Amino acid sequence: MRGEFPDFRLGSVLATSFTGTLSERHGEAVERIPTPRRLVDWLGVNGLNVDSCTTAQLDVARQLRESIHAAATAAALQDPLPASAVRIINDCSARGRASAILTPEGERRWRLGSASCVEDALGVIAADAIGIIAGERDGKLALCASPTCRAAFFDTSRSRTRRWCDMNTCGNRQKKARFMAKQRDHPTPAE
Numbered sequence: 001m002r003g004e005f006p007d008f009r010l011g012s013v014l015a016t017s018f019t020g021t022l023s024e025r026h027g028e029a030v031e032r033i034p035t036p037r038r039l040v041d042w043l044g045v046n047g048l049n050v051d052s053c054t055t056a057q058l059d060v061a062r063q064l065r066e067s068i069h070a071a072a073t074a075a076a077l078q079d080p081l082p083a084s085a086v087r088i089i090n091d092c093s094a095r096g097r098a099s100a101i102l103t104p105e106g107e108r109r110w111r112l113g114s115a116s117c118v119e120d121a122l123g124v125i126a127a128d129a130i131g132i133i134a135g136e137r138d139g140k141l142a143l144c145a146s147p148t149c150r151a152a153f154f155d156t157s158r159s160r161t162r163r164w165c166d167m168n169t170c171g172n173r174q175k176k177a178r179f180m181a182k183q184r185d186h187p188t189p190a191e
Helices: 014-019 036-045 055-076 083-095 118-133 167-185
Strands: 099-102 108-111 140-143 152-155
């Protein structure tokens, strides 16, 4: 079953990782949560365990994802935030009833209102988006330099000059394209 769907792109920032469930937005888009079950899987990988998800909940999740992407993109460009995106993010945040809990290992986890409450999980994601877009966390919103991606990501590098949402995908693809162009322009002489 795993090979049936594209792998998840996971990052250290929940909200921007969630927007990464739709990648290559300006190329051949790749939907990484095409079914309610895949949303359950993604939430579980990110510590937001839910038992099930309906098609309607998946639709709300995608609406939240696109709202976070729109608001984070606007913030990265220092443009006004889209009012409709702000409303959706705020609504999802207000609907959630998750509680932050501390593990014995000293880590933060989330306790959802019930094991099947997707809305609680979406509330956690929305609250994370609010924190990064409002500038409450140490880092900077930026847009991926890949022309086919342009994903918003949260740069926590020391210099805040990261160019790619993910070096293993977009960064490597761009490096390979530059290398191939250089090879075409300056072929190696035959031995």
